[in-house]
Amino acid sequence: MLSEASGSIAGAGALLTILRDGQARTRAELVQLTGLARSTLAQRLDALISQQWIVPTEEAISSGGRPAVAFTFNRSARVVLAADLGATHARVAVTDLSTEVLAERAAELPIDRGPEPTLTWLQRTFQEMLSETGHSLGEVCGVGVGLPGPVEHSSGRPVNPPIMPGWDGFPVPEWLGEHLGVPVLVDNDVNIMALGEHWAARPEADHLIFVKIGTGIGCGIISDRRLHRGAQGAAGDIGHIRVASGLDTVCRCGNVGCLEAVAGGAAMAARLRADGVEAADSRDVIRLARSGNTRAVQLIRQAGRELGDVLASIVNFFNPSTIVIGGDIAEGGEQVLAGLREVIYSRSLPLATQHLSITASELGDRAGVIGAAVMVIDHVLSPDTVDQAVTRA
Numbered sequence: 057m058l059s060e061a062s063g064s065i066a067g068a069g070a071l072l073t074i075l076r077d078g079q080a081r082t083r084a085e086l087v088q089l090t091g092l093a094r095s096t097l098a099q100r101l102d103a104l105i106s107q108q109w110i111v112p113t114e115e116a117i118s119s120g121g122r123p124a125v126a127f128t129f130n131r132s133a134r135v136v137l138a139a140d141l142g143a144t145h146a147r148v149a150v151t152d153l154s155t156e157v158l159a160e161r162a163a164e165l166p167i168d169r170g171p172e173p174t175l176t177w178l179q180r181t182f183q184e185m186l187s188e189t190g191h192s193l194g195e196v197c198g199v200g201v202g203l204p205g206p207v208e209h210s211s212g213r214p215v216n217p218p219i220m221p222g223w224d225g226f227p228v229p230e231w232l233g234e235h236l237g238v239p240v241l242v243d244n245d246v247n248i249m250a251l252g253e254h255w256a257a258r259p260e261a262d263h264l265i266f267v268k269i270g271t272g273i274g275c276g277i278i279s280d281r282r283l284h285r286g287a288q289g290a291a292g293d294i295g296h297i298r299v300a301s302g303l304d305t306v307c308r309c310g311n312v313g314c315l316e317a318v319a320g321g322a323a324m325a326a327r328l329r330a331d332g333v334e335a336a337d338s339r340d341v342i343r344l345a346r347s348g349n350t351r352a353v354q355l356i357r358q359a360g361r362e363l364g365d366v367l368a369s370i371v372n373f374f375n376p377s378t379i380v381i382g383g384d385i386a387e388g389g390e391q392v393l394a395g396l397r398e399v400i401y402s403r404s405l406p407l408a409t410q411h412l413s414i415t416a417s418e419l420g421d422r423a424g425v426i427g428a429a430v431m432v433i434d435h436v437l438s439p440d441t442v443d444q445a446v447t448r449a
């Protein structure tokens with residue numbers, strides 16, 4: 057049974073949620089906002105201060121002209137380790153609790169090397185970056201990792217990831233947790249990109265679809281301001297929806313006619329090679345398009361139309377307010393968006409497209425690491441987790 061004191065501090069998490077917007081508030085303002093008794097408020101503030109989640113400041117001036125103590129969220133209380141592992145390259149960051157990037161690194165890291173070499177590299181890189189920023193593992197509140205394949209949400213384990221040999225069922229959270237000694241959250245890379253873009257660039261969008269066009273194609277879904285993962289964590293895997301033009305094309309998933317087998321970066325690179333143009337991956341496709349290769353430009357425009365065909369149905373089904381296009385191929389910007397808009401606006405219902413915005417990602421290749429940090433921060437600072445921490449203390 058909770059004692060009276062722990063019962064009254066158990067609402068500290070909800071109080072922290074109010075203060076997380078970064079605005080400083082006095083006791084009087086907080087009493088007004090929460091309707092709490094002053095004594096209860098004081099206990100909850102003390103509990104949050106003892107965990108360093110908030111700090112008192114004396115900058116606010118009360119109406120009588122006397123300085124009043126105000127409380128603000130302490131974004132430097134802990135740091136977060138974030139990683140976005142793609143098919144061929146990785147981006148790693150250390151952030152504070154407001155997702156501000158304190159250190160960042162990008163590296164070539166083929167995911168098909170397998171889990172142990174990849175995670176060993178990641179663990180070492182995290183530790184190097186922590187010491188670069190003058191932090192220690194003791195200050196880390198959690199690790200967020202995005203992987204380029206389906207991840208079972210409840211366990212954080214990859215499930216039959218087509219481009220990740222050796223990773224099927226690998227206990228990524230346990231492995232990293234054992235080596236780093238902090239909680240580890242793992243999700244699909246497109247889900248974390250959707251989280252990052254929503255948090256940092258489009259917080260006003262309640263219903264958002266983030267589409268990544270890289271080697272493959274996938275999407276992350278923000279529904280009613282929350283990430284929608286589906287029953288097993290497989291929601292948004294639009295790359296394997298069948299498209300009419302792909303009927304004779306075999307996909308890496310084993311099916312025939314998948315969207316990504318026609319419009320993904322790897323598929324476009326393969327078509328360029330078939331035409332005698334050197335192109336290894338999605339970044340080569342973009343590089344060629346930028347340097348004026350008309351075949352590459354054509355392929356990207358066509359990929360935009362193919363994707364638009366699938367998204368037109370999704371717009372009718374889900375009615376998003378915003379579609380954001382990210383991933384390597386999104387750097388083709390208008391070339392992709394032109395084809396995409398053309399099909400969506402002609403094929404979706406007028407009511408669904410009336411206020412629909414279709415844009416390129418603002419965060420670009422940072423969306424993944426920002427989203428991985430958001431995933432960790434939302435977990436660590438959720439009212440339940442904070443209440444558990446303060447009552448334990």
Ligand SMILES: [Zn+2]
Pocket residue numbers: 295296307308309310311314317
């Ligand atoms: Zn497929």
